[in-house]
Structure formats: C-alpha cells, structure tokens
Amino acid sequence: MGCSWQGTPSDHPSNKLLTISPLDRSPHMPISTSPEYYGYALSHIHDSGFVEVAGSAADVLIAALGEDNVRHGPVTDLGCGSGTLAGKLAEQGFCVEGIDQSAAMLSLARQRVPGGRFRQESIFDAKI
Secondary structure (H helix, E strand, C coil): CCCCCCCCHHHCCCCCCEEECCCCCCCCCCCCCCCCCCCHHHHHHHHHHHHHHHHHHHHHHHHHHHHCCCCCEEEEEECCCCCHHHHHHHHCCEEEEEEECCHHHHHHHHHHCCCCEEEECCCCCCCC
C-alpha cells in the first residue's frame, strides 16, 4: 500500500493535518541528548508489551475519525514507536508518517508499515 502524494503531510491537497502526540512538552520532562532510547532487545520487549494498548488506541482514533467522516489523508504519528498505530491507520487508507527518536523502534515500524514514511528525530524538534 502506498500513498498517492509526495511531500510532507502539510502539502497534501486536502490541506488537513491530523497530528497525534502522546506527550505534551513539560519543563520537568527530561529529554535525553542520546540518539537512542531503545536498543534491539528493549524495542522488541516494548513492542510486545504495548502492541495491544497502541492497537486499542488506534481503533478508538479510527472510529472517532470515521464519525467525523475522515477516512483518508495524511497522519503524522509523533512518538510512533514500533508503528502499531501507524499500521492500523495505513490499513484504513491513511498515509502515515511516523516520527520517533529510537532507530530500533523505527526499524520495527518500517517492518510493520512498509508503505509508511518514518524518520528518526525528537518529537519536540520535528518539522511537520
């Protein structure tokens, strides 16, 4: 499954951008300067432990979007982790872009959502 548009989500012809963020920036939230939060082993442990939670969140989001008659378009998933939410959105026809700081988690996301676009950077510095 691929997206029919090229560029960033804000370039999409529908001019609608839905941004999902699990975190609000807080001055009390430490931000690591390390480029990697999760290594290979921990990324798999995290994925197996949270895949159901992220899947349930995706189901709720997809239902809410459907109630507003939003059934396609670009979605940026901030802190996408292993791509569970992005994968479910892509299955429904959304063009997904995932942003995460962990290369290991992004590797899992790319496997889960081959048609998605993923980039490694802090959600606090990402340009969307």
